[in-house]
Amino acid sequence: xxxxxxxxxxxxxxxxxxxxxxxxxxxxxxxxxxxxxxxxxxxxxxxxxxxxxxxxxxxxxxxxxxxxxxxxxxxxxxxxxxxxxxxxxxxxxxxxxxxxxxxxxxxxxxxxxxxxxxxxxxxxxxxxxxxxxxxxxxxxxxxxxxxxxxxxxxxxxxxxxxxxxxxxxxxxxxxxxxxxxxxxxxxxxxxxxxxxxxxxxxxxxxxxxxxxxxxxxxxxxxxxxxxxxxxxxxxxxxxxxxxxxxxxxxxxxxxxxxx
Ligand SMILES: C[S@@+](CC[C@H](N)C(=O)[O-])C[C@H]1O[C@@H](n2cnc3c(N)ncnc32)[C@H](O)[C@@H]1O
Numbered sequence: 001x002x003x004x005x006x007x008x009x010x011x012x013x014x015x016x017x018x019x020x021x022x023x024x025x026x027x028x029x030x031x032x033x034x035x036x037x038x039x040x041x042x043x044x045x046x047x048x049x050x051x052x053x054x055x056x057x058x059x060x061x062x063x064x065x066x067x068x069x070x071x072x073x074x075x076x077x078x079x080x081x082x083x084x085x086x087x088x089x090x091x092x093x094x095x096x097x098x099x100x101x102x103x104x105x106x107x108x109x110x111x112x113x114x115x116x117x118x119x120x121x122x123x124x125x126x127x128x129x130x131x132x133x134x135x136x137x138x139x140x141x142x143x144x145x146x147x148x149x150x151x152x153x154x155x156x157x158x159x160x161x162x163x164x165x166x167x168x169x170x171x172x173x174x175x176x177x178x179x180x181x182x183x184x185x186x187x188x189x190x191x192x193x194x195x196x197x198x199x200x201x202x203x204x205x206x207x208x209x210x211x212x213x214x215x216x217x218x219x220x221x222x223x224x225x226x227x228x229x230x231x232x233x234x235x236x237x238x239x240x241x242x243x244x245x246x247x248x249x250x251x252x253x254x255x256x257x258x259x
Contacts, residue, residue, distance in 0.1 A: 044233075
């Protein structure tokens with residue numbers, strides 16, 4: 001496995017830009033597993049995100065580092081007052097611009113590093129991000145997010161976690177699925193968030209990863225709504241209510257308000 005190369009933030013940004021512009025990650029294997037393991041939790045995640053963002057209809061929203069743009073442009077009802085999107089990848093921004101061509105709210109796409117937001121203080125009501133914080137220097141970014149939010153401004157982030165030893169091992173064994181410097185969140189990162197924002201959450205996917213793995217072997221890359229995945233999802237729904245179990249989970253939606 002070897003020692004990890006230490007890169008400066010500029011080097012990390014250059015590498016992230018190149019990887020996302022050229023789509024060089026090999027995610028075939030993890031996608032197959034996710035189609036089983038996250039089959040039910042993806043639906044729950046969508047329901048939760050939809051219900052959180054529906055309150056943003058009169059808000060100025062900043063989204064950090066999107067490429068699927070699922071929340072805003074893909075058949076959803078939500079219509080913020082304005083949506084500003086930043087990304088370090090020109091290609092991902094271009095995708096967003098195309099998807100935004102037909103929306104009737106104000107959009108603004110900017111090539112920018114999320115670690116060093118270039119906006120004025122108190123420019124936004126909401127900062128949103130799907131799987132982005134773990135590509136960044138969390139402390140730097142959270143300071144900027146706090147700065148650019150107006151009083152009582154809101155955050156919503158969906159992020160992978162790296163507290164469960166099994167996920168840590170999986171990640172180490174499958175480095176080509178991720179950018180080399182990304183770091184799924186650990187308790188220290190959660191503490192950084194909590195120091196600047198109130199902290200509410202939904203944890204997803206612990207048992208479902210194991211049942212999804214077995215389901216993939218049993219059913220192949222189809223029949224995702226099977227009983228095994230349903231069982232894993234049911235167990236997760238129960239255990240996610242017990243705080244001491246939270247470090248076992250693979251993903252979290254964090255939402256909160258500026259302190
Ligand atoms: C895992 S993807 C996020 C995809 C997101 N879940 C979505 O559905 O759109 C990571 C994104 O972060 C962007 N990114 C990585 N580092 C960044 C940085 N320093 N500033 C802004 N965007 C960055 C990448 O270009 C990529 O689009």
